[in-house]
Amino acid sequence: TQLLEQSPQFLSIQEGENLTVYCNSSSVFSSLQWYRQEPGEGPVLLVTVVTGGEVKKLKRLTFQFGDARKDSSLHITAAQPGDTGLYLCAGEEAAGNKLTFGGGTRVLVKP
Amino acid sequence: DAGVIQSPRHEVTEMGQEVTLRCKPISGHNSLFWYRQTMMRGLELLIYFNNNVPIDDSGMPEDRFSAKMPNASFSTLKIQPSEPRDSAVYFCASSLTDNYEQYFGPGTRLTVT
Numbered sequence: 142t143q144l145l146e147q148s149p150q151f152l153s154i155q156e157g158e159n160l161t162v163y164c165n166s167s168s169v170f171s172s173l174q175w176y177r178q179e180p181g182e183g184p185v186l187l188v189t190v191v192t193g194g195e196v197k198k199l200k201r202l203t204f205q206f207g208d209a210r211k212d213s214s215l216h217i218t219a220a221q222p223g224d225t226g227l228y229l230c231a232g233e234e235a236a237g238n239k240l241t242f243g244g245g246t247r248v249l250v251k252p
Numbered sequence: 253d254a255g256v257i258q259s260p261r262h263e264v265t266e267m268g269q270e271v272t273l274r275c276k277p278i279s280g281h282n283s284l285f286w287y288r289q290t291m292m293r294g295l296e297l298l299i300y301f302n303n304n305v306p307i308d309d310s311g312m313p314e315d316r317f318s319a320k321m322p323n324a325s326f327s328t329l330k331i332q333p334s335e336p337r338d339s340a341v342y343f344c345a346s347s348l349t350d351n352y353e354q355y356f357g358p359g360t361r362l363t364v365t
Contacts, residue, residue: 172352183256183343183356184295229295233352239285239308240352242295 144168145232145243153249154220162215162246164230171233173213174240175204178227220250254278256357258344264363270332273360276325277346285354286319286329287343295343301327302349334364 148163164173172191176184188197190206190213197204201224203216217224227247231240257276265271277284285300299309304321312319316335321327331338341361345354 174353176356181358183345183359186353186355189353231354239297239300240354242297244294 145230145241147228147230147243147246149246150244151247151249153251156221156250156252157219158250160217160220160248162228162248163212164214164243165212166232167211168232169210170241171210173206173210173233174231175213175215176229176231178229178245179225184227184229217248220248222250222252224248225250256344256346256355258342258357258360260360261358262361262363264365265334266365267335268333269364270330271334271338271362271364273329273342273344273362275327275329275344275357277327277344278355279325281346281348281355282324283347283349284321284327285345285347286327287345287356288340289343289359290340298329331362334362336364338362339364 145164145166152160154160172189174189175187177187178184188199188204190204193208193210195206201218205214213230227245229245230243259274282303286298287295288298289295298311299319300307301321317331319329341359343356343359345356347354
């Protein structure tokens with residue numbers, strides 16, 4: 142079973158600060174996804190990264206896939222209270238079309 | 253278009269009772285996934301279907317859990333008998349088989365007392 146570890150588990154910052162969340166594995170993934178989950182709702186897909194070294198930007202969010210496709214990071218610039226949530230990374234396993242999810246990082250952005 | 257629909261949203265039952273959770277995937281999606289989420293274990297895949305056929309049920313905890321997908325627009329996850337340790341939020345997600353991007357429903361919060 143391929144495992145994904147996320148760090149930190151919890152992050153509390155003030156509005157306007159930057160933050161980075163990490164997702165690491167010893168296994169190679171064909172692609173990796175980031176989801177955000179708000180209380181009482183299901184995870185919502187933010188982005189999919191496919192190519193080693195790929196960088197994608199979504200407004201104030203920057204996603205990077207490691208060159209070896211074993212790790213990824215999510216950077217938020219000038220965080221806002223609306224960025225509060227549980228951020229999950231998920232890796233596509235080689236066989237089948239199922240995903241392996243990391244344990245998640247809870248982000249709290251205080252106004 | 254409607255997203256993934258799950259019912260009920262909340263279920264409270266007593267230990268030993270049968271519980272049935274329901275899911276309607278996004279129309280046109282041919283893969284369906286059942287997950288369980290707890291604080292301790294995070295998001296765990298229980299079982300998934302491709303074209304209504306169960307492909308991998310290795311995540312199903314034990315024989316008390318069963319899942320069916322009688323057609324492309326409906327799936328059930330049944331727990332019989334239920335136990336307090338089954339208390340969790342259960343999510344259904346769907347996707348296209350050749351696309352790994354999954355769309356989640358709002359979840360069913362199950363409490364077994």
